[in-house]
Amino acid sequence: MTTPTATELxxxxxxxxxxxxxxxxxxxxxxxxGDGMDRHVTAESLFAASMQTDERVSLATVYNTLRAFCDAGLMQEVVVDGSKSYFDTRMDDHPHFFWEDSGELTDAPADQLEIARLPDAPAGTEVAKVDVVIRLKRA
Incomplete structure (x- = not known):
């Protein structure tokens, strides 16, 4: 049996x-x-990676495609600082580390996170999701 190519995946x-x-x-x-690994990308980093391939796409196309992937449930958007968006191919609920010195977003161990209690949601609303981003800096 042959291993599927990145394009096939x-x-x-x-x-x-x-x-x-x-x-x-x-x-x-x-x-x-294409390699079976989970990714955290920004539109800019995916655009840069695409420029190294034969199939070049515009930055606007990258943004639109990432939005389509999120809307289709293939990726989730992780917003850091309210202005910087990362796109994650891992779709289960899990926390993230944000490395302030490098601007990198990585998965944090979900089994070590405990959220004992959330504030009550305002009347007429319900909690849809809880995002946990743990900001790190070198000591």
Whole structure:
């Protein structure tokens, strides 16, 4: 049995969410999931990675494609500082480390996180999700 290529894995990933496999989507999907590893990317870092391939796409296309992937449930957006967005291919609920010195976002061990209690949601609302980003700096 042959190992699937990055393009094949990307195409399957798109199909799992019912997304049409356009040339640009397949190219970006291959970069995101083509090796089977989870990724935390910014639009700019994915754009830079795409520039190293034969299938170049514009930065606007990268932004639009990441939004489509999030809307389809393939990725989740992690906002740091209210202005910097990272896009995560790992879809389960899990905390993140944000490394202030390098600007890198990595997964934090979920089994070590305990949230004992949340504040009551205001009347007429419910908690949809809790995002945990732990900011780190070198000592």
């Amino acid at each position: 990307g195409t399957r990933w798109l199909a799992s969410a019912g997304l049409r496999p356009t040339r640009q989507r397949v190219a970006l999907a291959a970069l995101l999931v």
